[in-house]
Amino acid sequence: MKRRAFLGLGGLALAATAMGGWTLIHNGPQPLLVSARNNADGKHYAVGYTLDGNEVFATQVNERCHDVVPHPQLPMALFVGRRPSTESYLIDTRTGELLQTLTSPAQRHFYGHGAFHADGQWLYATENDTSEPGRGVISAYRLQGKQLIRDHELSTHGVGPHQLLWLPDNETLVVANGGIRTEAESRVEMNLDSMEPSLVLLKRDGTLISKEQLPERMNSIRHLAIAADGTIVSGQQYMGEVTDKAPLVAIKRPGEAFQPFPLGEEQRLVMHQYTASVAINSELRLLAMTAPRGNRVFIWDLDTGAVRLDAALPDCAGVGAVEQGFVVSSGQGRCRLYDCRQPKIAVQPLQLPAGLWDNHLRLA
Amino acid sequence: MMRSPFTIALAGLALSACSQTDPQQTTSAALTEGVLVPGYSSWVETNRQLASSGAAFCADQQDLATARQAFLGAQSAWAGLQPMLVGPMGEGNLSWQVQFWPDKKNLVARQVTALLNKTPQVTPAILDKSSVVVQGLTAYEYVLYDTSIDLNDPAQKARYCPLLTAIGDHQQALSTHVLEQWQAEDGISAQLKTFPNERYAEPTEAIAELLRTQVTAIDGLKKKLGTPMGRQSKGTPQPYQAEAWRSNASMSNVSATLAGAEKIWHGANNDGIQALLGDDNKALKDKIDAAYAETRAQLATLQRPLSEMLKDEQGRKSLNDFYETLNILHRLHEGELARTLGIQLGFNANDGD
Known part of the structure; x- marks a missing residue:
């Protein structure tokens, strides 16, 4: 989705009516990179930087966050608490002001991911029902002024949900059910011998549309990216033996079944059974993924599966699409811009602070 | 979600840091x-x-x-x-x-x-x-x-x-x-010699990778010993989970890995990682030197094959003592040394999220 186009159409009117009190301020000519980041002492921050290195905000938060969900129109973003955190933070992305500490109710904790609906009035977050550990819940929060109010819950129709995103119709939610049962205040896997990962599509009212699985039961479906044409890509983390051959990237093209993405054996091996963030550049029809155990960044042609980039980047973390291609962060080194507009991808280090970047980044 | 066109100022990223000195x-x-x-x-x-x-x-x-x-x-x-x-x-x-x-x-x-x-x-x-x-x-x-x-x-x-x-x-x-x-x-x-390049944006990234690899190897030694010692199995020794148990070379492998780690620290001519610590960090340098010396000294006392040492109380105690020196060496590198050098060792790789 082109944000500017969206703003031009519905955003302003909406903001003027349903979200009175906010002024729409553009971040200027550059996107804002938002991410969870630590400082050298291990303290947790919600940060926003322009890509040329200007710090827009760095707000200290209690708990380590995972993904960030920018509001589709307003200058705010939810920094979602990392599993098994019970806190998420709604931040003003112009100033870093903490607008709200969102606390999950008893017997719920966040899984690190969420998604704003395109209308900007609802946020959906994956949560764990710890009274029935692992039962996947999607909690719907209504935006009222500068506060998210918990409204109702849906089922993810699966166990241990992780990332969720909208299809371009803005009415269908896609959920990666990781399949792993964990208990409150714990990250210990309880059911490695009986995992149930699945890719679920559901309607906004919670009705199940489809539930698909990969053949390998221990292949946890974790992260998602969705193209403008509705193509869904997932990244897996395989919990079985290091020598097993499990598909670590999978794809569901519109109208087709969920299936392994054609991955070269060399690429699959270098991932060490572990993928982190995925992103799609819809204009360039490219798929990018970070594999921090292999310290490698990959870019593929989304349509042909051809490898466009297989590059070293120690402790690579978040990835997001920009006009030129992709921006990738690292827990250890500098962030990189991969300019993919020419046949040979050009890599440029960015003047953002090096290292300590957490798993995901978003461009708001 | 994609934003409108922009340009990124990439002007001379830390070019001054890339001179020969x-x-x-x-x-x-x-x-x-x-x-x-x-x-x-x-x-x-x-x-x-x-x-x-x-x-x-x-x-x-x-x-x-x-x-x-x-x-x-x-x-x-x-x-x-x-x-x-x-x-x-x-x-x-x-x-x-x-x-x-x-x-x-x-x-x-x-x-x-x-x-x-x-x-x-x-x-x-x-x-x-x-x-x-x-x-x-x-x-x-x-x-x-x-x-x-x-x-x-x-x-x-x-x-x-x-x-x-x-x-x-x-x-x-x-x-x-x-x-x-x-x-x-x-x-x-x-x-590893000329920066920037396709792999490293600046020398710090190369040093970070060298240090991370060295720290990972020292940490790996703890796993290679800890697994047969039963540290992951409620104290029950697992001799067949050791590296090189068939050739009885588990301990000599540990010794070789430690020697390799020490080479990264000292360098061939006192020009390894230690050279990055100035006079004001002499105390840390001495501590790490002492930690290497201690692991070497402890290791020299472990003359029996690992599988034999695992069988008796005295052997297991000696192994535990040695494991502790490895632990100290590991923590000094991962913590104090990395912090002093301003190097992030990364944390996403073993995250599981």
Whole structure:
């Protein structure tokens, strides 16, 4: 989705009516990179930087966050608490002001991911029902002024949900059910011998549309990216033996079944059974993924599966699409811009602070 | 979600930090020339000896004891290389092709047997296409040392020899190829010396990777000892989960890895990581020097094979004491040293989210 186009159409009117009190301020000519980041002492921050290195905000938060969900129109973003955190933070992305500490109710904790609906009035977050550990819940929060109010819950129709995103119709939610049962205040896997990962599509009212699985039961479906044409890509983390051959990237093209993405054996091996963030550049029809155990960044042609980039980047973390291609962060080194507009991808280090970047980044 | 066009000012990222006098660049280059390239070169040499030993043994021109010595040489060189696995050897599954550990389910025995039953005449080409489990030193060790195999029996020797020679060739080819990649025009050796390049944006990133690799190897030693010591199994020793248990070389491997780690610290001419600590950090430097000396001293007292030490109280206590010195060494590098050098070792790789 082109944000500017969206703003031009519905955003302003909406903001003027349903979200009175906010002024729409553009971040200027550059996107804002938002991410969870630590400082050298291990303290947790919600940060926003322009890509040329200007710090827009760095707000200290209690708990380590995972993904960030920018509001589709307003200058705010939810920094979602990392599993098994019970806190998420709604931040003003112009100033870093903490607008709200969102606390999950008893017997719920966040899984690190969420998604704003395109209308900007609802946020959906994956949560764990710890009274029935692992039962996947999607909690719907209504935006009222500068506060998210918990409204109702849906089922993810699966166990241990992780990332969720909208299809371009803005009415269908896609959920990666990781399949792993964990208990409150714990990250210990309880059911490695009986995992149930699945890719679920559901309607906004919670009705199940489809539930698909990969053949390998221990292949946890974790992260998602969705193209403008509705193509869904997932990244897996395989919990079985290091020598097993499990598909670590999978794809569901519109109208087709969920299936392994054609991955070269060399690429699959270098991932060490572990993928982190995925992103799609819809204009360039490219798929990018970070594999921090292999310290490698990959870019593929989304349509042909051809490898466009297989590059070293120690402790690579978040990835997001920009006009030129992709921006990738690292827990250890500098962030990189991969300019993919020419046949040979050009890599440029960015003047953002090096290292300590957490798993995901978003461009708001 | 995509934003409108923008341009990024990439003007001269830390160009001033890339001059010849940058201490991190000097250290990275010195370690490359003085420690890493020599380390890889001697590893290649031990694999050349392994391949020729395998061929000689199988032609009945060398006895088993000599063949085992050649194996131990290659295995020790590989252990010494652990703190230096930056670049091609740290990527992909190449390291599995050299050694398959941990082997929780004794895959090496099963897969060697299955391979030879299916393909009695294993050739290097067949081995190249086989599982990593049978391609490397772990399979070679199994053939040379496992009590179920009697290489003095001509029939058994004939059964296992094609595999031995194929592994020798595979290891020689693999190590030679890796060294070539190191020394290629834009290879990792060049990338560790001149910045910025496709891999490293600045010298700090190279130093961070060298330190991370070294720290990972020291941490790996804790796993290699901790697993057989039963630290992951409620204190019950697991002698067959040790690295190199068949050749009784577990402790000498530890020694080789520690020596490799210390080379990264000292460098060939006191120009390793330690050179980055100025006079104001002399206390830390002394502490790390002392920690290396202590691990060496402790290790020197552990003269019995690991499997024997695991059997009695005194042996287990000595191992625990040694494990503690490793732990101190590991923490000093991971914590104080990294912090003092302003280096992030990263945290996403083992995150599980």
